Amino acid sequence: MMTYPRDCCRKLPIMNENHKESQPKVDHVDDNFATCLLKLLVMVLIFYVFREECFGNNQLKENDERKTQFRNGWQKSSLYPDWRKEFFQAVTITLDPDTAHPSLVLSEGNRRVTWGEKSQDLPENPQRFYSFPCVLGLQVITSGRCYWEVEVGDSQALDLGICRPHVMRKGGISIKPEDGFWAIRSYNDEYWALTSPETQLIPKEHPARVCIFLEYEEGRISFYNMTDKSHIHTFSQGSFEGPLKPFFRLWPSDSACLTICPVLEAAQNPLC
Known part of the structure; x- marks a missing residue:
């Protein structure tokens, strides 16, 4: 069956309309993905900061204990x-x-x-x-x-x-x-x-x-x-x-x- 040029012209507007209808769906999916990614990054950042803070406090506590031990030992020294x-x-x-x-x-x-x-x-x-x-x-x-x-x-x-x-x-x-x-x-x-x-x-x-x-x-x-x-x-x-x-x-x-x-x-x- 042969397709005449006039029929092709009629189908083009229809295809354009279908494309326009599907475009908002793609944009909506992109927005959801970006939101999830942002939340994930925030969670990773919070975890990193929390870990560093805990590690830093433990390190400071350990350093203070070492200083105290050194000071007590030195004070007992005859020198x-x-x-x-x-x-x-x-x-x-x-x-x-x-x-x-x-x-x-x-x-x-x-x-x-x-x-x-x-x-x-x-x-x-x-x-x-x-x-x-x-x-x-x-x-x-x-x-x-x-x-x-x-x-x-x-x-x-x-x-x-x-x-x-x-x-x-x-x-x-x-x-x-x-x-x-x-x-x-x-x-x-x-x-x-x-x-x-x-x-x-x-x-x-x-x-x-x-x-x-x-x-x-x-x-x-x-x-x-x-x-x-x-x-x-x-x-x-x-x-x-x-x-x-x-x-x-x-x-x-x-x-x-x-x-x-x-x-x-x-x-x-x-x-x-």
């Missing part, structure tokens, strides 16, 4: 106190005679204090301790990191630490952080951190020399036994507000004495 000095300034501490209890005798340029046989006749001074045999350092500390060392020898009757300059001098004095004192005590072969309540300390060896590290901005004061280079105790105050002074106390005893160690000329600083 730690000497190494720590590299990050602190050594200060020359002298004792303030105006604060010394009448039973305390200062000597060696006000670097040594001993228990006197009898009370001295000293002028009345509002800065002087009268209730307890205490004396303060002359230097005032208001910032920075510093340290000083105290030779105590065989003495078993003393307190060492820091305090606020305006602590009580008379009456019932309570040596604890709440009242402006951060100190440790050696008495009758027992050692205590004067916290509230007091914390008993058990050093391996009697600390014949004690190094005191003060970190003012961090609110920490640490005590180290320089006989065996071991850590004795650390007070973590959080922050210090206002000036601080070195604090010393002797208990009534014939052997009670202490000497502030001189600082080498190369390490001297007027104040930390």
